[in-house]
Amino acid sequence: MPRVERVRREPLAAQAAVLRYLLGRARGTEWGRRYGYAPGLGAATFAVRVPISTYEQLYPELEKVLRGQPGVLWPGPAPRWQARSSGTTNARSKYLPLTPEALHHNHYRAGRDMLALALHHYPALGIMQGKTLSLGGTHGPSPFAGRARAGDVSALIMQGLPGWAEILRTPPLELALLDEWEDKIERIARHVLRQDVRVLAGVPTWMVVLLRRVLALGGATQLEEVWPRLGLFLHGAVAFGPYQELFGELAPSLRYLEIYNASEGYFALQDEPGSADLLLLLDHGIYYEFLPLDQLESAIPQAVPLEAVQLGASYALVVSTNAGLWRYLVGDTVRFTSVRPYRVRITGRTKHFLNAFGEEVVVENAEAAVAFAARATGVQVRDFTAAPVYFAAGVAASRGGHEWAVEFNGPPPPSPAAFAQALDAELRRLNSDYDAKRHRDLALAPPRLHLLPPGTFEAWLRQRGRLGGQRKVPRLGNSRQVLEEVLALGKVASE
Structure with missing residues (x-):
């Protein structure tokens, strides 16, 4: 080698x-x-x-x-x-x-x-x-x-x-x-x-x-x-x-x-x-640069070369390749x-994260927390997606939160509440920003959980011509579009 x-x-x-x-x-x-x-x-x-x-x-x-x-x-x-x-x-x-x-x-x-x-x-x-x-x-x-x-x-x-x-x-x-x-x-x-x-x-x-x-x-x-x-x-x-x-x-x-x-x-x-x-x-024909995540919304984003990266920091991946992509923002985020x-x-995607309330939950956090909750409740997760629940206008006690739609391999958890609690607890352990927002339920409410019928995510992919290959469902998004579409299909499938 x-x-x-x-x-x-x-x-x-x-x-x-x-x-x-x-x-x-x-x-x-x-x-x-x-x-x-x-x-x-x-x-x-x-x-x-x-x-x-x-x-x-x-x-x-x-x-x-x-x-x-x-x-x-x-x-x-x-x-x-x-x-x-x-x-x-x-x-x-x-x-x-x-x-x-x-x-x-x-x-x-x-x-x-x-x-x-x-x-x-x-x-x-x-x-x-x-x-x-x-x-x-x-x-x-x-x-x-x-x-x-x-x-x-x-x-x-x-x-x-x-x-x-x-x-x-x-x-x-x-x-x-x-x-x-x-x-x-x-x-x-x-x-x-x-x-x-x-x-x-x-x-x-x-x-x-x-x-x-x-x-x-x-x-x-x-x-x-x-x-x-x-x-x-x-x-x-x-x-x-x-x-x-x-x-x-x-x-x-x-x-x-x-x-x-x-x-x-x-x-x-x-x-x-x-x-x-x-x-x-x-x-292997690719030159790498790394964009700090706080530069993503900058008018002139400043990436760093390989020798300047910091251990433990997450970066958006920027590549120049022998396919003719020049300083191209791939959309993935990595941590050294x-x-x-x-x-x-x-660690996730530049557009696939939950940050509606400053919680900065990346895909890496979500996947680890879902895997933990599955082990804790003795189930196997097939796929999932999540999106924010935004503050309700005109409701003084309204809080934001996250809504999760999960499909399982085999039987669902005997206690969906226990799955949601394990998911929440592991997210709090993994992500200090999320934990701070969840403190005493003041900024973020506990997560809402929907159990989807088998085949729901496959139906969503098929509906969009994405079935097969490397096609996959977005895990996280600050827009509720994917979540709402999946929940609608799940409702149809369960009727």
Whole structure:
């Protein structure tokens, strides 16, 4: 694992080399000429010249690329692959170009590193002698350009895998890339039932659905009865805490490694088993900057380079990539747990938090508290979302609060009040701002809890064309839109 060792040992040199490479390659593009990319342009000058951009701010340039115009953000022809993200704050999809450099020097390179780490940590599994069951999305014609294809990044990666990697993977592409999710799960389950599956790879939410169908078809109660050599789950996209107990029941001897892979790039991976920390990949074609959260609403936000980050602080992730994204605000927030080497934990989304009353509850807090409440009450959570309850106008005693909608795997908690109390207590322990607002119920009332019928969140995703792949329900939001939609579906489902 020489590359992983180099990232650990020489992180700043790796990042400096990546920035030189990016600026050199993009000198002749429309963007590079606009912002004066030139030899010798340093990180400090780059940060002054080039603005930090959200997707909406960069979209006029992205649209040119998506419609086939060459040399706009990255040299050469417009890429034929476009990564589609469901977007996580509204129903509109985001589309991002996926260049050959990003595919091969970022996603595939990181995938090889992950495989090397798995072989190093778990040699007895014989990973190369069996199959990796990978569950991804689908792709289809782009809405922008005639010959381009757009889809989940997992599907685009799967479509172009090198031959040696395709040999290791199951199911075959004709099943893996099906776009009708219910049929896809059934056909994949039947195909993989008799295969020698040793590794699982995918999003926990949808992997559970597939694995339960495999168990049903195999007449088994645990996955080891179906796949005796199964030993590892490579997971990402959502926090694993709420799923840990469930997977422990499905496969008690399963080991886990987490990846941090998104439409914008493959950012980090879990290089040490047993740790929740993710090693930043610093020589995979992405240059990183980190925006303090108090800068998010600034007119001219000031990000810091890697060498200036502080342990324990949360930052919004800003990337410049070999897919032509320049100082792009990904939308994720991370917290540094180590700087020797640089490791992070994902704490949430810049737009996915509860802060209607100064409580600053991020997704990391919410997921940990929900997992705690589930353990405390002996249940398994399938999914959840939460939003504020705002002060009522004209009501003197009105207080704000949070309203939670939760769907369970199996029976709901015998005492919903006990679940809500455990959730509240753990949030207070994890988040001092929330605790201060909850003091004596003065500013925030205790959380309200709604138990949703099975299938509610799946119905919400299906209604918006997001079912399958890496699509997921927003966990938190200061708008009540998602919560109200989910509650309405739950009401219909229970009638």
